[in-house]
Amino acid sequence: MDASVTRASAESRPAAWERPARIVTVDDSSSRVFTYVLLRVTGLMLSVLVLGHFAVTHFVTDVAHDDSAFVARRLSSILWIGWDATMLAAALAHATAGVRLALADYSADAGRRRLLERCVVSFTVVLFVLGVVAIARAVHA
């Protein structure tokens, strides 16, 4: 009790009865809007990129013929290199934002949620780096 009073005065916040009942901090709501816009924009991009990718690797060419010669042919075109790199970035950004949103629904404990969020972000960053290195090396070879 004493500790919380001291901390509140240290932050020079108004007393509880002077504040509105529910405070939505600016930081929280702007990060929510950012997540929202990020999800929708990358989602719209992916609706073209992923469906196009699936169609090319399964319908235009049968999956049995998506061998290294097929990849070599594809990566000889700057269009497909750009397509793959954009798809990689958009998909991982979309996945990170989506999983982060889901975590907020299932982990009540804020500390544990933050830890899980960091795990997810680290995981996708590693995947992104691996993906970029793979595309760069494949193009370079």
Add this chain to the structure above:
Amino acid sequence: MNPIQIAFSAGLVLVLAAVSVFSAVVLRNAARGGRAAGFGLLSGRSDFGELGRVAFIAHRLTGFAIFAFLSLHILDVGLYSVSHSLYDDVQHLYGTAPLRVFECGLLFAILFHTGNGLRLLAVDLFTTSAVRARQLLWAVIGIAATAGALGSALILAPIF
């Protein structure tokens, strides 16, 4: 199967296990009427009933499943930059019957997730009624089922 094919198969088992665990968490939470029972993001659009809830949960599950597979897919395609023959060894598995069935499931998941995502975008951009949002959802389900069935026929054709 050679070592890299065994590693890929183990990765695929891991993907399916992760999807199962995530699904269990989501469905248990939904059954309890937890926070994720409605739309979590910029809430207020959850009031068009049970179908909307089912779509929300299906969107979350398909999204996670696609992400789980993507994680493995980045690694297996990345093999191309290590060695073309390693890439070809794993790629060979994609043409086998079990993987083709898996790809059909993936196609249905992608189609539903894409369609429903575009629907949410449309509902948000053009303030539509709950009735229209529901009609759009049925359209998404119909298109995903039809396109998924046609695509699956193409994917499975070589094994018959």
